[in-house]
Amino acid sequence: MTVLTGTDVGIKFGQRWLYRHVNFELRNQRVLAVIGDNGVGKTTLIRAILEKQKLTEGQLNWTNQKPVVRYVPQERPDAQDFPLRISEFVSLSFDQGWQPWQTKAEKAQIAHILEDTNLVKLANRRIDRASGGERQRAYLAQALLVNPGVLILDEATANLDNVAKYELMDVVRHYRDHHQLSIIMISHDLEIIQEYADDYLLLKPDGSEFGEVKDLDVTQLEVGNQDHA
Numbered sequence: 346m347t348v349l350t351g352t353d354v355g356i357k358f359g360q361r362w363l364y365r366h367v368n369f370e371l372r373n374q375r376v377l378a379v380i381g382d383n384g385v386g387k388t389t390l391i392r393a394i395l396e397k398q399k400l401t402e403g404q405l406n407w408t409n410q411k412p413v414v415r416y417v418p419q420e421r422p423d424a425q426d427f428p429l430r431i432s433e434f435v436s437l438s439f440d441q442g443w444q445p446w447q448t449k450a451e452k453a454q455i456a457h458i459l460e461d462t463n464l465v466k467l468a469n470r471r472i473d474r475a476s477g478g479e480r481q482r483a484y485l486a487q488a489l490l491v492n493p494g495v496l497i498l499d500e501a502t503a504n505l506d507n508v509a510k511y512e513l514m515d516v517v518r519h520y521r522d523h524h525q526l527s528i529i530m531i532s533h534d535l536e537i538i539q540e541y542a543d544d545y546l547l548l549k550p551d552g553s554e555f556g557e558v559k560d561l562d563v564t565q566l567e568v569g570n571q572d573h574a
């Protein structure tokens with residue numbers, strides 16, 4: 346089943362088209378990798394999906410009601426200033442409104458998500474003292490806490506070492522296998538794309554290419570040389 350369809354999407358800044366005629370589908374419980382050269386407009390497309398950027402032409406259509414969409418940012422070495430424990434950081438996702446404490450059900454949900462993201466033993470660790478991989482899993486846990494239908498990973502593995510990036514993606518895949526979750530992943534890492542993505546959207550200034558990763562001819566791409574890591 347298709348969750349989101351992009352039809353002839355085009356975005357123009359001033360007189361310059363980033364791209365036109367971008368066509369893709371995000372399918373249920375699949376991972377869509379958005380790839381392309383630096384500056385081609387991957388983040389801009391994600392911003393459009395998050396309704397923070399208007400399309401100049403074309404359409405983005407959710408098949409059913411728009412699901413809850415959550416965004417996991419890139420791990421940044423300078424984003425370590427939270428004096429919070431990992432469990433507290435994860436629970437920030439709850440909109441607690443007038444009630445500043447957690448209900449039993451919310452506590453159970455947090456416990457579940459910490460388990461799903463391999464963070465149980467680290468629940469009391471301060472997030473600013475956690476490793477990059479642990480912190481990234483905490484961002485992921487925070488995003489998953491509200492049971493989103495769509496998860497967006499924005500170069501989530503870019504600053505992680507090999508062990509940490511495979512651990513993160515294994516957690517993502519395992520969670521996806523057991524929930525109604527579809528994933529959009531911006532990445533420059535061809536190994537990660539080939540291992541974890543099902544479909545790809547290659548953005549190019551003159552259009553786009555969409556298909557299954559198993560049919561992607563990686564020898565045609567240079568995206569692997571441009572990782573920010």
Ligand SMILES: Nc1ncnc2c1ncn2[C@@H]1O[C@H](COP(=O)(O)OP(=O)(O)OP(=O)(O)O)[C@@H](O)[C@H]1O
Pocket residue numbers: 358363381382383384385386387388389390
């Ligand atoms: N609001 C804006 N106004 C004008 N230009 C913009 C705006 N937002 C983005 N751009 C330009 O659009 C281009 C695409 O940016 P974007 O960040 O989407 O690329 P990207 O593919 O995600 O790049 P990278 O791989 O380097 O992260 C860049 O040249 C950027 O400077």
